[in-house]
Amino acid sequence: MTNGETLLRVEGVTKAYPGVVANSDVSFTIKAGEVHALLGENGAGKSTLVKMIYGLVKPDSGRMTLRGQPYAPTEPRMARASGVAMVFQHFSLFEALNVAENVALGMEHPPKMGALATQIRNVSAAYGLPLDPARMVGDLSAGERQRVEIIRCLLQDPKLLIMDEPTSVLTPQEVEILFRTLRLLKSEGTSILYISHKLEEIRALCDEATILRRGKVVATCTPRDRSAREMAELMVGATLTPPARSGKAKGGVVLEVADLSVASPIPFGTSLKHIGFSVARGEVLGIAGVAGNGQDELLLALSGELTTTRDAVRIDGQGMGDQGPVARRRAGLVAAPEERLGHAAAPDMSLVENALLSGATRKGLVRNGFIDWPAAQSFAAGIVAEFDVRTPGTHVAARALSGGNLQKFVVGRELSQDPTVIVINQPTWGVDAAAAAAIRQAIIDRAAASAAVVVISQDLDELLEVADNFAALNAGRLTSPRPVQGLTIDEIGLMMGGAHGMEGAQHGV
Numbered sequence: 001m002t003n004g005e006t007l008l009r010v011e012g013v014t015k016a017y018p019g020v021v022a023n024s025d026v027s028f029t030i031k032a033g034e035v036h037a038l039l040g041e042n043g044a045g046k047s048t049l050v051k052m053i054y055g056l057v058k059p060d061s062g063r064m065t066l067r068g069q070p071y072a073p074t075e076p077r078m079a080r081a082s083g084v085a086m087v088f089q090h091f092s093l094f095e096a097l098n099v100a101e102n103v104a105l106g107m108e109h110p111p112k113m114g115a116l117a118t119q120i121r122n123v124s125a126a127y128g129l130p131l132d133p134a135r136m137v138g139d140l141s142a143g144e145r146q147r148v149e150i151i152r153c154l155l156q157d158p159k160l161l162i163m164d165e166p167t168s169v170l171t172p173q174e175v176e177i178l179f180r181t182l183r184l185l186k187s188e189g190t191s192i193l194y195i196s197h198k199l200e201e202i203r204a205l206c207d208e209a210t211i212l213r214r215g216k217v218v219a220t221c222t223p224r225d226r227s228a229r230e231m232a233e234l235m236v237g238a239t240l241t242p243p244a245r246s247g248k249a250k251g252g253v254v255l256e257v258a259d260l261s262v263a264s265p266i267p268f269g270t271s272l273k274h275i276g277f278s279v280a281r282g283e284v285l286g287i288a289g290v291a292g293n294g295q296d297e298l299l300l301a302l303s304g305e306l307t308t309t310r311d312a313v314r315i316d317g318q319g320m321g322d323q324g325p326v327a328r329r330r331a332g333l334v335a336a337p338e339e340r341l342g343h344a345a346a347p348d349m350s351l352v353e354n355a356l357l358s359g360a361t362r363k364g365l366v367r368n369g370f371i372d373w374p375a376a377q378s379f380a381a382g383i384v385a386e387f388d389v390r391t392p393g394t395h396v397a398a399r400a401l402s403g404g405n406l407q408k409f410v411v412g413r414e415l416s417q418d419p420t421v422i423v424i425n426q427p428t429w430g431v432d433a434a435a436a437a438a439i440r441q442a443i444i445d446r447a448a449a450s451a452a453v454v455v456i457s458q459d460l461d462e463l464l465e466v467a468d469n470f471a472a473l474n475a476g477r478l479t480s481p482r483p484v485q486g487l488t489i490d491e492i493g494l495m496m497g498g499a500h501g502m503e504g505a506q507h508g509v
């Protein structure tokens, strides 16, 4: 097949779930050797569409053709046999196995280990994706784990590679490596279907874009010829305004962390070492770092899920390090972890129940041992309305929401509890441009209403937008916070420097 010929044609595909049409009469084509972006705000139907192409979801109607032949995979195995591979947003790897063993697990007919290790080394060298087949997956950075998934796909020699938000876990250097690999694949005639909310990346990488809004194709464009803002506006069908700062003066220090050292409770996690910082009312402290450098542990140690010595964490002058989450919530601290399904929200519980789980203490939703369901219901409904959570209702289970909509719900739930200290890990992960702007604005507004805010994020642009002060986590240590104003990207790089994963990225090319 030569570049430019149609590889995949999707014609009038529709898929409905109870209460929502996830894809409505969707048609588009992908040419051989094309990098095709799939854009749309949260819940627009991107994941549903790629799941149909990968055989995970069956369309209600419509048809697809691959290289001109009817194509209707009923399971991923069929899709892979036809040359369609997919790298998911969440990796399905076993931490206690090495790279080669993990790759073998995903193959239908794995070769002998020695031969497989050689194949992995060859593909890794040919595509500029540094990876040692003998290393334990538990010791790898997020970027390296993604390479395991990509190499697993490349070993099948795919004609179409689907990638769902691949750069959300990568450092800028790792993104460069990935893009080089994708461009190489493209030059060899492989097509790539690329889902991302990062519009500048799409402009740099993609040849064509199909834009979905509420399940329908609303536009196609050539990303290079459009500004990121124009594409965002096509997605939401409205004009966007960036977050505004109030410029309000700061108040007194309310969160103090001193010499916080604690072993990680997470297998292959990163222990925290002598962390110290303080945050005043009205201040946003941004904490950067490559994934796996102690972000999850820091959130646990601040939320109270991980206890330490009493004075390692002080809220309003009171030693709280040895107290659990309920006591800390009572003292005014709310926290939103990164993992939305399973940690921030119970997947099978309704939005009302999930609102109750975190809001019970501060919103007084339990009285004399009885749950005040009407109050819980109106708390949940308020979050849905204020944070524009797209859902058929508050009775819906958390797992039925699209990733971005659940994220809006989780962040909204914490911000709506009138907190004095807010700790959020990755507030806009997987959230579209308009919703991300709304969440960032809500964070800035909460700070202006005199809360102290800690935002942990791998998105540097996000931190520079919301934070007053900036620090970086690196192998469990935190640099001393510095004012964001006047910081250069080089200085930020140095603060983050030495973080594992970046090292590999720099030396591996």
Ligand SMILES: Nc1ncnc2c1ncn2[C@@H]1O[C@H](COP(=O)(O)OP(=O)(O)OP(=O)(O)O)[C@@H](O)[C@H]1O
Pocket (backbone or CB within 6 Å): 017, 018, 020, 021, 022, 040, 041, 042, 043, 044, 045, 046, 047, 048, 049, 390, 400, 401, 402, 403, 404, 405, 430, 432
């Ligand atoms: N298994 C399911 N059951 C019920 N509804 C679902 C299911 N999967 C998706 N939906 C609904 O279908 C719609 C489209 O969701 P989808 O995950 O495809 O959106 P998306 O564009 O990928 O969003 P995001 O960018 O937030 O990941 C949403 O309203 C979602 O709630």
